[in-house]
Amino acid sequence: xxxxxxxxxxxxxxxxxxxxxxxxxxxxxxxxxxxxxxxxxxxxxxxxxxxxxxxxxxxxxxxxxxxxxxxxxxxxxxxxxxxxxxxxxxxxxxxxxxxxxxxxxxxxxxxxxxxxxxxxxxxxxxxxxxxxxxxxxxxxxxxxxxxxxxxxxxxxxxxxxxxxxxxxxxxxxxxxxxxxxxxxxxxxxxxxxxxxxxxxxxxxxxxxxxxxxxxxxxxxxxxxxxxxxxxxxxxxxxxxxxxxxxxxxxxxxxxx
Amino acid sequence: xxxxxxxxxxxxxxxxxxxxxxxxxxxxxxxxxxxxxxxxxxxxxxxxxxxxxxxxxxxxxxxxxxxxxxxxxxxxxxxxxxxxxxxxxxxxxxxxxxxxxxxxxxxxxxxxxxxxxxxxxxxxxxxxxxxxxxxxxxxxxxxxxxxxxxxxxxxxxxxxxxxxxxxxxxxxxxxxxxxxxxxxxxxxxxxxxxxxxxxxxxxxxxxxxxxxxxxxxxxxxxxxxxxxxxxxxxxxxxxxxxxxxxxxxxxxxxxxxxxxxxxxxxxxxxxxxxxxxxxxxxxxxxxxxxxxxxxxxxxxxxxxxxxxxxxxxxxxxxxxxxxxxxxxxxxxxxxxxxxxxxxxxxxxxxxxxxxxxxxxxxxxxxxxxxxxxxxxxxxxxxxxxxxxxxxxxxxxxxxxxxxxxxxxxxxxxxxxxxxxxxxxxxxxxxxxxxxxxxxxxxxxxxxxxxxxxxxxxxxxxxxxxxxxxxxxxxxxxxxxxxxxxxxxxxxxx
Numbered sequence: 001x002x003x004x005x006x007x008x009x010x011x012x013x014x015x016x017x018x019x020x021x022x023x024x025x026x027x028x029x030x031x032x033x034x035x036x037x038x039x040x041x042x043x044x045x046x047x048x049x050x051x052x053x054x055x056x057x058x059x060x061x062x063x064x065x066x067x068x069x070x071x072x073x074x075x076x077x078x079x080x081x082x083x084x085x086x087x088x089x090x091x092x093x094x095x096x097x098x099x100x101x102x103x104x105x106x107x108x109x110x111x112x113x114x115x116x117x118x119x120x121x122x123x124x125x126x127x128x129x130x131x132x133x134x135x136x137x138x139x140x141x142x143x144x145x146x147x148x149x150x151x152x153x154x155x156x157x158x159x160x161x162x163x164x165x166x167x168x169x170x171x172x173x174x175x176x177x178x179x180x181x182x183x184x185x186x187x188x189x190x191x192x193x194x195x196x197x198x199x200x201x202x203x204x205x206x207x208x209x210x211x212x213x214x215x216x217x218x219x220x221x222x223x224x225x226x227x228x229x230x231x232x233x234x235x236x237x238x239x240x241x242x243x244x245x246x247x248x249x250x251x252x253x254x255x256x
Numbered sequence: 257x258x259x260x261x262x263x264x265x266x267x268x269x270x271x272x273x274x275x276x277x278x279x280x281x282x283x284x285x286x287x288x289x290x291x292x293x294x295x296x297x298x299x300x301x302x303x304x305x306x307x308x309x310x311x312x313x314x315x316x317x318x319x320x321x322x323x324x325x326x327x328x329x330x331x332x333x334x335x336x337x338x339x340x341x342x343x344x345x346x347x348x349x350x351x352x353x354x355x356x357x358x359x360x361x362x363x364x365x366x367x368x369x370x371x372x373x374x375x376x377x378x379x380x381x382x383x384x385x386x387x388x389x390x391x392x393x394x395x396x397x398x399x400x401x402x403x404x405x406x407x408x409x410x411x412x413x414x415x416x417x418x419x420x421x422x423x424x425x426x427x428x429x430x431x432x433x434x435x436x437x438x439x440x441x442x443x444x445x446x447x448x449x450x451x452x453x454x455x456x457x458x459x460x461x462x463x464x465x466x467x468x469x470x471x472x473x474x475x476x477x478x479x480x481x482x483x484x485x486x487x488x489x490x491x492x493x494x495x496x497x498x499x500x501x502x503x504x505x506x507x508x509x510x511x512x513x514x515x516x517x518x519x520x521x522x523x524x525x526x527x528x529x530x531x532x533x534x535x536x537x538x539x540x541x542x543x544x545x546x547x548x549x550x551x552x553x554x555x556x557x558x559x560x561x562x563x564x565x566x567x568x569x570x571x572x573x574x575x576x577x578x579x580x581x582x583x584x585x586x587x588x589x590x591x592x593x594x595x596x597x598x599x600x601x602x603x604x605x606x607x608x609x610x611x612x613x614x615x616x617x618x619x620x621x622x623x624x625x626x627x628x629x630x631x632x633x634x635x636x637x638x639x640x641x642x643x644x645x646x647x648x649x650x651x652x653x654x655x656x657x658x659x660x661x662x663x664x665x666x667x668x669x670x671x672x673x674x675x676x677x678x679x680x681x682x683x684x685x686x687x688x689x690x691x692x693x694x695x696x697x698x699x700x701x702x703x704x705x706x707x708x709x710x711x712x713x714x715x716x717x718x719x720x721x722x723x724x725x726x727x728x729x730x731x732x733x734x735x736x737x738x739x740x741x742x743x744x745x746x747x748x749x
Contacts, residue, residue, distance in 0.1 A: 095697045
C-alpha cells in the first residue's frame with residue numbers, strides 16, 4: 001500500500017506579525033506503510049512546520065497541495081480526528097499543562113482515542129497496569145505520572161513522556177520532531193528503543209532530526225533532505241552519514 | 257492574529273451551552289401573595305409556628321432594612337430589583353412533615369435524580385432499607401423553602417450533634433438559636449443580610465457539642481423551584497470547644513425567564529480548638545446567552561473564630577447565577593486562629609461575579625490563606641474583591657493571598673481588587689496575582705493527543721483550579737469538576 005501517507009505539492013504559510021510568510025513551497029513526500037523515513041535539513045527549512053501542518057495546528061494556513069493518510073484527506077480533519085486515525089506527533093518542545101495530573105491526562109487521551117476508534121475505554125485499574133508496564137520500559141519513575149504534565153520536567157523527561165504517550169496511544173504513524181534534541185546518550189537510546197519497539201508492517205514513522213546520531217539508533221528506510229520548504233533529495237540511510245561529514249552544501253547546490 | 261480571530265469565531269459559534277438542569281417540578285405549592293411589608297414578615301413567622309422572640313427579631317431586621325439602601329459599590333450591573341414583585345414564602349403542600357422517607361413525593365425524588373444527586377443519597381431519600389448504615393453523608397434537603405426530608409438525625413443525635421432545619425431549631429432549641437443567631441451577621445449588618453433576617457424561610461442549623469468530631473459530612477442541597485420566589489436561606493453552625501465539622505452546600509435551579517433574588521446568610525461560630533469546614537458548589541441558573549433570567553445571588557457568609565486556635569475554612573466553586581455578590585469572611589478573634597478561603601469562580605456568557613473574602617485579624621498569631629481562581633469566558637465579567645485587615649492587637653499575624661485569573665476569549669473581563677489594611681507593624685501580608693489565557697499551544701497539544709477542544713479546556717481549567725478543588729471533600733470535587741466543564745461548554749478559546 002504505497003498511499004499510506006502521501007503529500008503532494010504542499011504549500012503552507014504562517015502569519016508573521018501581519019505579513020504572511022510562505023514556509024512550505026510545494027513539498028512532495030510519500031511514506032509507505034511499515035517504513036520509517038527520516039527528514040534532515042538546515043534550520044529554517046520548514047521541518048517543524050511540516051510536522052505541525054500534518055498534525056493540524058491551525059495557525060498555519062495551507063495554500064496549496066494535498067496530504068492524504070490512509071486514503072483520507074488529512075487536511076480536512078481536526079487534530080483530534082487525526083489522532084484517532086492513528087497520527088501522532090512527538091513535540092520538539094512538549095507543552096506544559098500546569099495543575100493537570102500527568103496520569104489523568106494520559107488516561108483522558110487514551111480513552112478519547114479508544115472511543116473514537118470504537119474500542120472499549122480503559123478503567124482506572126486497566127489503565128494503570130498498561131501505563132506501569134510502559135514507564136518501566138522507558139525507565140520513568142512513577143513520580144512522573146503524579147506530576148503536572150511536563151511541568152518541571154527535565155528535557156529528557158519531557159521526551160520520554162512524549163514516547164510514553166506515543167506507546168499508549170498506539171499510532172500507526174508517528175512524527176518525531178527533533179525528539180533527539182537535548183537528550184544524553186542514555187535517554188536517546190531509550191527513546192529510540194521506544195520507537196523501534198513499535199516497528200511493524202503496520203507502523204510508519206517520520207523522524208525529523210538535525211543529527212545523524214539518532215539515525216544510528218533508529219535506522220530509517222529512507223532519508224529525505226529538506227531545504228527551502230521542499231524535499232530536495234531522497235535516498236538510502238547512507239545520505240545521513242554523508243550529511244554528517246560534508247554538510248548540506250552539496251545538496252543545496254545540486255537543487256539550486 | 258489568526259489565532260485570536262479563530263478564538264472569537266469559535267466562541268461565537270459555540271456560545272450556546274444551554275443549562276442542562278433547567279426544568280420545573282410540578283408540585284403543588286402554598287404561596288404567599290406578592291409583596292414585602294410587616295404583614296409578610298408576620299405571615300412567615302406565623303406559618304413557621306415561631307415564638308414571639310423570633311418574630312420580634314425579624315421585625316427589628318425588617319425595620320432596619322427599610323432604612324437601608326441597596327449597595328452599589330460592587331462591579332456588577334442589573335436593572336433595579338422590585339422587592340414588591342416577589343413572593344416571600346412558598347412551600348409544597350403536604351401533610352405536616354413526612355413520617356418517613358417513603359412519604360416523600362415521588363416527583364421530588366425524580367427531581368433529585370435529574371439533579372444528579374448521588375445514587376446512594378437518592379436511595380437514602382427514597383428510604384431504601386439499610387441505606388442509612390452504609391452512608392457517611394447526611395442530607396438535609398431544602399426543597400424550596402421547607403425541608404421535606406431530613407435524614408440521619410438519629411445517628412447524629414447519638415453523637416450529640418444537632419443537624420436540622422433552622423425552623424425546627426427555633427422551636428426545639430430556642431436557647432441555642434437565641435444565643436447565637438445574628439451574633440456574626442447582625443440584623444442591620446448590610447442591606448441583603450437585613451432582608452434575609454426579616455424574611456428567611458429556612459436553612460440549616462448545626463450544633464456540634466464540645467469535643468465532638470461530627471461523624472459524617474453534613475450536606476444540604478438547595479434548589480429554587482417556585483416561580484418568583486426569592487430564596488432567603490439562613491444557616492447557623494456552631495462548633496463548641498474542640499469540635500469538628502465539615503458542611504457541604506450544593507445548589508442547582510430550574511430555567512427561568514425572570515430574575516430570581518437569592519439572599520442567603522450563613523453564620524459560623526468556632527470556639528476554642530474547633531474547626532469548621534464549609535464547602536459550596538453553586539450552580540444556579542445563570543441566564544440565557546443574552547443574560548436574561550438568571551439568579552441574582554447576594555449572599556452574606558461570615559464566620560468567627562472565637563476561641564484560641566480555632567479554624568474556619570471556606571471553599572467555594574461558583575459556576576452559576578447571573579450575578580454573584582458574595583464574600584465569605586473570617587473574623588479571627590481567637591489567638592492563633594486560622595481562616596482560609598479557597599475559591600473558584602467561573603463566569604460565562606453575560607454572567608457577572610463580584611466575589612472574594614474578608615479576613616479580619618483581631619488577635620495575635622492569627623493566620624489566613626486566600627486562594628482565589630477566577631475564570632472568565634464569553635462576555636462575562638468577574639471581580640475578585642478581598643479585604644485583609646490587621647488590627648492593632650494582631651501581633652505576628654500572617655496572611656497569604658494568591659489571585660489567579662484565566663481568560664477564555666477576548667470579550668470577557670477579570671479584575672482583582674485587594675484591600676489591605678495593616679495596623680500592626682509585626683503583621684505580614686503577602687499578595688500574589690496572575691492573569692493568563694489558555695494558550696493555543698496548550699489546546700493544540702491536548703487535541704493532537706485525541707482530546708476534543710472542550711475536553712482540553714476542561715482539563716486545563718481543572719488543572720488551573722486544582723489547588724482549590726483539592727480542598728473539597730472527595731465526592732464534591734468530582735461533581736465540581738463536571739460542573740466546571742459544563743459551565744464552560746461552548747466557550748473554547
